[in-house]
Amino acid sequence: MVLSRLLQAFPRWPLLLSMLLGAGWGHTAMAADKVDNSIPLRQIQTFSEVFSLIKSDYVDHASDKKLMEGAISGMVSALDPHSAYLSPKELKEMQSFTDGKFGGVGLEVAADHGVLRVIAPIDGTPAAKAGIRSGDLIVKIDGKAVQGLGLSAAVDRMRGKVGTTVELTLLRPHAAKPMTVKLTRAIIKVQSVRASLLAPGYGYLRISQFQDNTGVETRRAVERLEKESGGRLKGLILDLRNNPGGVLGAGVETADTFLDRGLIVYTKGRAANSDMRFTAHGPDALHGAPLIVLINGGSASAAEIVTGALKDDGRALVMGSRSFGKGSVQTIIPLDDGGALKLTTALYYTPLGCSIQGEGIVPNVAIRPANAEQEALDQDLLRESELQGVLKAPAQCRAQKPQYTILEPTPPAAPKKDQTPNFSDKPDLRTDFTLREALDVLQGKPVPVDVDGKTVPMVIPLPAVTARKAG
Template sequence: MSTFRTPKPRSRTFFLGIGAGLVLGAGISFAVTVYAAGDRNGIPLKQIQTFSQVFEIVKSNYVDPTSDKKLMNGAIEGMVSALDPHSAYLTPKEFKAMKVLTNGKFGGLGIEVTGDHGVLKVVAPIDGTPAAKAGIRHGDLIIKIDHKAVQGIPLQKAVDMMRGKPGTPITLTILRPHQVQPLHITLTRAIIRVQSVRSAMLAPGYGYIRISQFQENTGTETRKAVEYLEQKAHGHLKGLILDLRNNPGGVLDAGVETANTFLNKGLIVYTKGRTTDSDMRFSAQGPDALHGAPMVVLVNGGSASAAEIVTGALKDDGRALVMGQRSFGKGSVQTVIPLSNGGALKLTTALYYTPAGCSIQSQGIVPNVEVQPANARLRALNADLLKESELQGVLKAPDECSKVTPQYTIVLPNSATVSTPTASTQSAEEEDAVAAGSTLKPDLTKDYPLREALAVLEHKAVPVQEKGHRVDRVIPLPKAAGQ
């Protein structure tokens, strides 16, 4: 009988991505020491004996000969996947592929997915990628890959099926909420070069920054984007919209650095776990690159993890007004622990909390100003979109913040949608410009939430729902408390 203990790691990298579709981060390294019997936390002998019995029965009686390696890998995968949707065992091949993704350049479709009840659910397509251009949406269910059912296939293997040689075609069969017939969408795999930060001037003095995901350089690029917009505004921005809609997350440090871009001081986020190593606090050092100019942050159900950390910090610190829909609710920390076989364990070790002490996990960030379509069918469609709280085996983190509600509700016209501008809505010339630099051209005539956010920044009246009636009202902006 032996007991395993993991000494304090020398370095740690934390994941904030949703699933296996896009995993960002780097490994950590530490030893595992084996101790003799007598330690209080002994291995449960009865369960180990049962496991040994099942192993021998399967090895001796299964219809096809099965290798020890396959059986042991399956046992490890099953043990870890039973914990929560984000813990996973990575084989040496999968761990190597994961580390390649940290530089923001990889092959595939540019889609963030998570597994739920045997199918793949789309959290968000990434701007400018084959998935976004093909019209894949947050909430879509992928049921077949190249006409092969994904039911029962492990998440990582399904993701590997979607990757492949750039230029090769792939067909996804998709079920979309409130559509009877499945969609068959053929895409062409590509090397994904993600421009995570893009910017534009929306009106004289009013800037716009779109962050599609959080990569290692996103914080630096965000500050550069603010400086670029200030130049365009002749040295003085009157206000800024930070668009985090359909941003599936990414690297923790990048999210913290991005929030720090707009704060002089104050808590950004903190974590709580079982061990003292899991308890951390991240505070702003400043300076605020906007010099206190008002901000609006746009979010929706596809805004997750690092995007939620940034949003929660700017909301709780009184730095920004948050508009849109409740975010996804992915507020858990994954620590990557390399194993002796060349693989790794991606293990949930802590939960994230906003400066006000609210858990992000399964709750999400509630906007100050909710933006909802007037059309009942579209409202129902929004309500049906995937949320962290609906995933199988999800971790719950109940707290008093779960009763928070929006202060205002803006109801969109019947003809309007709550879509997010992506490169798929731009011309080829505009896409080339985006790929070559950091600018983009939002369409205010089609993006109603963005148009209303600009109106709020400009202190214009917007249509607010009050007691069942529409009232045009000027929504007050935060005065950069703590700045």
């Protein structure tokens, strides 16, 4: 009876039924393991009953389109924080994001218990210039609560016509009260790669996010640094702090820039076509010169893939703090309505078989605040493992710990300016403690290592890779 009422109210029920059972019949047939294709009649009956009651008794008229799109979105979002139904408009916006040009304020965010957490502001954007930080909690957009709005709808509210303003109300961990930031929307033209010399022969390469052309730009940047240096570099610092990720292929190409051979990353999922392996072809653009990678809690996804490959291969020393832990693969499956299903189909694994998902990359050298309050702030930064509905990965690599710890000195009680590194500007060794220590390590100078609560000057060894040959 109830099912027949739903068929009358929504005549395209067969299409809905196929969506309820999977991402289309063709996709379920590709599963590597046995799939239960039985029809959940009891759940469908409950769904149809709810649908019918809303149509007849809800205080306002609700269109079939609104109800069905809500049902689809709810079904997909219940899986994990990164699966989503994309309307035709949202799909177009996502494509413009990966091209490196889009309208908005320049924030990478994630849904967190009904509101938004900032993964990272993108370099040079209105959000970064306004001082928004990784871990900030967005509770209101233009005075309206974000709670229960949903990720796609909230992001859509932050976007708008270029030149118009949007007001964000933020909660910062351990802050006494909310802060309000007014941002002017702009066309976000992201310069993915920036490079400069920190000292004679020592280069600095900053990647803010991974776009389609990032891999090519990375190799060109290294070549430019070598020309500026008058020959081969003595060492390079690759800065991936607050890099929220981006295009997988660009991350693979970037790791390949510094490797002669070997596995970069592999994926494992249920469907046969979700298992992939990516290997390096070389040549190493640095010719084996020492490499240090900087990461923090805002380093996610493709940034973690690059870091994991270079760390596991022994090609680079990793410094900073544990990364975000976004190690899942999303496949974009086009739908007949012009939109798409963004579906998590696999997990990433580093060359040594460690899953990034929920765990992140542990640095070889941890930079830890000496000040207890600042350390508490760092602990409060959002991690993938804290997101609602997060996928859990195998735990075989959870025991990894940093080999060395450097304590960051407590800043003055009343600093003249914000001591947080501004990635929109040129690197500043005076204010960027992590970068300054990384350069000392790269140059073979002693750095203050914490040993059983005592600071001991120590030369941290770099990976020995100069003798490598492609094979």
